[in-house]
Amino acid sequence: TFKQVDPLAPVVVLVPHDALALHLRQLVLNTGHGMLGVSFFTWSTFAREVADWSFLQEGWQPLPLFAARRILRQLLAEERSENYFTPLVRQPGFARGLLTTLTEHKQAEVRPQEVQHFLEHARLTGVYRQKIASLRALYDGYEIFLHAHALYDEEDLLTRAAQLLPARREPTTFLLYG
Secondary structure, three states, X not given: OHHHHOOOOOEEEEEXXXXXXXXXXXXXXXXXXXXXXXXXXXXXXXXXXXXXXXXXXXXXXXXXXXXXXXXXXXXXXXXXXXXXXXXXOOOOOHHHHHHXXXXXXXXXXXXXXXXXXXXXXXXXXXXHHHHHXXXXXXXXXXXXXXXXXXXXXXXXXXXXXXXXXXXXXXXOEEEEOO
16 A cells, blocks of 8 residues: 555565565565565564664674573572572573563563562562562573673664664654564
8 A cells, every 4th residue: 555655665564573574575576566665574683773783882792692591591500599490490491481581571671670679569478479589580680691791682672773763764664564
């Protein structure tokens, strides 16, 4: 519809993964409308296009692939008896699951301080309190590690891109798939 109004107008379609972007490119090509001015990006690729430079200007580097799981394993090894999750560190998939939990917290903009605030006010007891306190300690340690080493992860990149987008002045139509 946007291309019928102005065939040269730029349109960016943001999709969750590469396979969908490829599929949608094929659909657009098969309609006969062509691809002129239509770009498909995953959210993270688009965020890199928008925000990578701002981190690099500040001297920050992207977190290397698979480094997040190693950081969490190291944090658990350092905390030994204090952290509820320490005995699980060698379990297959545990670090990946823990990283997923931290990623979901970051995406929801729930920071370690807010988890601590929850702990202080929720009147939790026993194992449940220990689990939440251990999660908060790991989350806090992970964030401290990233900042101490001037590293940013994909969630930091997405947050920065969302902060920078309002300042951009371009006549591009952005569409979110889904």
